[in-house]
Amino acid sequence: MAKIVVIIGSQWGDEGKGKIVDNLAEQADIVARFGGGANAGHTISLKGEEYKLRLIPSGILYSEKLCVIGNGVVLDPQCIIEEMDALKARGLDISNIRISNRAHVVLPYHKLFDNLSEQLRGAKKIGTTGRGISPCYIDRDDRIGIRVCDFIDKEEFASRLKDVLAQKNLILEKVYNQPPLDYEKILREYEGYAERLKPYVCDTIALLNEQIDAGKKILFEGAQATMLDIDYGTYPYVTASHPVSGGVCVGAGVAPKKIDAVVGVVKAYCTRVGEGPFPTEQLNDIGEKIRAVGHEFGTVTGRPRRTGWLDACIVKYAGQISGIDYMAVTRLDILDDFDEIKMCVGYKLNGEIINEVPASLKIFAQVEPIYENFAGWKTDISGIREYEKLPANARKYLERMSEVTRIDLGIVSVGPNRDQTIVVKNIF
Numbered sequence: 320m321a322k323i324v325v326i327i328g329s330q331w332g333d334e335g336k337g338k339i340v341d342n343l344a345e346q347a348d349i350v351a352r353f354g355g356g357a358n359a360g361h362t363i364s365l366k367g368e369e370y371k372l373r374l375i376p377s378g379i380l381y382s383e384k385l386c387v388i389g390n391g392v393v394l395d396p397q398c399i400i401e402e403m404d405a406l407k408a409r410g411l412d413i414s415n416i417r418i419s420n421r422a423h424v425v426l427p428y429h430k431l432f433d434n435l436s437e438q439l440r441g442a443k444k445i446g447t448t449g450r451g452i453s454p455c456y457i458d459r460d461d462r463i464g465i466r467v468c469d470f471i472d473k474e475e476f477a478s479r480l481k482d483v484l485a486q487k488n489l490i491l492e493k494v495y496n497q498p499p500l501d502y503e504k505i506l507r508e509y510e511g512y513a514e515r516l517k518p519y520v521c522d523t524i525a526l527l528n529e530q531i532d533a534g535k536k537i538l539f540e541g542a543q544a545t546m547l548d549i550d551y552g553t554y555p556y557v558t559a560s561h562p563v564s565g566g567v568c569v570g571a572g573v574a575p576k577k578i579d580a581v582v583g584v585v586k587a588y589c590t591r592v593g594e595g596p597f598p599t600e601q602l603n604d605i606g607e608k609i610r611a612v613g614h615e616f617g618t619v620t621g622r623p624r625r626t627g628w629l630d631a632c633i634v635k636y637a638g639q640i641s642g643i644d645y646m647a648v649t650r651l652d653i654l655d656d657f658d659e660i661k662m663c664v665g666y667k668l669n670g671e672i673i674n675e676v677p678a679s680l681k682i683f684a685q686v687e688p689i690y691e692n693f694a695g696w697k698t699d700i701s702g703i704r705e706y707e708k709l710p711a712n713a714r715k716y717l718e719r720m721s722e723v724t725r726i727d728l729g730i731v732s733v734g735p736n737r738d739q740t741i742v743v744k745n746i747f
Contacts, residue, residue: 321579328544329583329637331591335649350378351387353570355542390421391570396512524572545637556595564641583643599627645729665689
């Protein structure tokens, strides 16, 4: 049985990873985030209540689980404190949160530059959440970022902030024709956040590897998804980090050989937010019905998501990149009332079948999906808890999905609540 499990999104995000993490977290000792930032919204339904999480790992709903925010995460201090306070107000224990001292800090100028650069792109905007994620990663790679270890050191933070803000204000004034940001105001506000967060900060690399050596079970929770990966996604309409399984190694300091299993979360249809090619998008009544029945609006932004049929080619691609062992299929119940369901099983380009996901967005936008049609099951599956009791048409759809993607079925979700889950394969 696996001890170290990675959960990733295998489409364009919003696959329902939060619920799958929450489900598997019951068997884990630690739940850890390894990338992304406050642009990652996970919604979990528990006992009729919804919990919307952005930075804190989904394991927080179990009081005894250690929740780790790894070095690959860009940390928005204001956001995480608001999230912690909201969870505490609802009676949840937040004492088990641990934050990497090597994580980079999102500061007000990151959010400002995120929005200004989007405005500058005009019609060619990326469709970012405006949370400052990319500018923070840019500063990290430009070696002018401020890490958590520097953030909680009062003297170090004051010095570094002064130096960086001098550069940022020059760009604001000379390039964007914007007023400069107030150093003292930012310093005072963020010193307060640093004091609040300091008790939760530690060397998470040492912590995680010690726990692995002690035989603990760890669940690594991915944010965003494969098609939003900075290298493997529909660039430039991507996030600024690595949501694939390899992101765990650099974003949490855990060696590849220590990972036992990778779970790819697959929504039973497809959605995406923001710009870029989407071969199976349905700009019609079908797309509207999927959006309405699935309540497909962003957890963080509230934006309506683009919707379409399942693209099994994308899931297969995700499986190749991340070595996905098992699929966790979510939101199958959203398709309960469809007479016919389609699945893209291949691409044609200029009349020829191609065996790749094109890197060029120009070419990717020209591919023609090859669909297979499936009869709908036309019955409520939300109360089913055993795979064999699913309607035959639902099983045909799932088994064809597994066949095309070459990934085994592990979990099938038939509703938003924790108990609305069919376990096909025990992963831990």
